[in-house]
Amino acid sequence: MSYPSDLKYTKDHEWVKIDGGTAKVGITDYAQKQLGDVVYLELPEVGRTLKQGEVFGTIESVKAVSELYSPVDGEVTEVHAALVQHPEEVNKDPHSSWMIAVKVTGGQDGLLDAGAYTELTK
């Protein structure tokens, strides 16, 4: 799977799609492959403020539990409740499976573009 050019990526294998002042956040195809079959997703409450690099939730597969890190500073404005009910969608379509929407207040340093992220995962 190739990495969409309209997304930015973190070294912790999250993606972020920034559209105006709002960002949607998910995990990358590389991350879902490492995890294997995803079975649970724990996400924060709407209204929570996050710093870049802060843990905002956990994702759990049959094999392992992994923490989710916010790619930006901001406030959680929306949580993808349908994905929590069907977390296996993360395996099927990782780059469309957004987990939270964040009103961005800063902290976008160090995000990678698709090319740099592809290099990182080689």
Next chain:
Amino acid sequence: MVEFGGWDMPVEYQGLGDEHLAVRTRGGLFDVSHMGEIEIAGADALRAVQHITSNDASRLADGQIQYSALTTPQGTFVDDVLTYRLAGDHFMLVVNASNIVKDFHWIAQHVKEAGGDAVAVNTSSRYALIALQGPVAQGVLQTLTGVDLSAIKYYWFATGEVAGVRVTISRTGYTGEDGFEVFAPPNSAERVWDAILHAGKSAGVVPAGLGARDTLRLEAAMRLYGNDMDETTTVVEADLNWIVGWKKESFIGSDVLKHQKAAGAPRKLVGFEMLERAIGRHGYDVYLDGQKAGVVTSGTQTPFLKKAIGMAYLPADRTAPGTEFEIDIRGRRVKAAVVPMPFYKRAK
């Protein structure tokens, strides 16, 4: 790949979930060559085996196998083992990879202590072990051997050839399915592996890794050494009374086990099912009425039953099915309930 007991082991091939389902519905092929073999031979071999293991090996005939424990004087597990009777004066114990060195020292010392004509030999490097598990196992393996597999009963073995390689074929496994484990010389193991995969291709046999092996054994409520029992838990606490030969003469730790059987052990291993969406994993604390009361030993989301299940030690008086308790899952208390084991039992 992951390091396991000094071996590089594949956690999964095409995917843990798919491999798990393949074994339940068709067949899976596992390379379990990491397992160890320790042989005990001599005129007094039976006496030595009776001294060091909990089960009654005098009940075995040639070609028969039993599940057993290597016990400490405290009735706890040095290891859990399969005892194979190769001949009246020759037994083979199949042991866990991570315990081979420890077990061999323990066995050699205590065989000597038992006295008489018996000697222990670590033969682990002489065998590769390939497990074909699942409902198609017999049909697939039969195309590669002249041994009449239908004549090998569960927990019996035979010798013969598979794909032209001299092997021991054992009707055993660690998945809760019917299947066979094939002991082959290491230099011919690849040939056996390739032949079985090729013969099983049209029946849907796939290679399966350590990940599926763990979720399969847990559904079948088979214990994992180092998780569900170890040198701190007794055979009675692990709820494995059926692998103790209660009528045989004393063995290492038998006094403690007999006492625990009569008076009751303080805690017992139970099966549980999560009542909320979460997985209670190995090492997570268990709470009863707000008090820490035990620990989870194994836990997963099972691909076949599609439930979060596990095993935990609970105080013995709180182990009835339906008993609710809480598991501390990364700081959050999540509800679970005791359920009977095994979680999965194959249709006969």
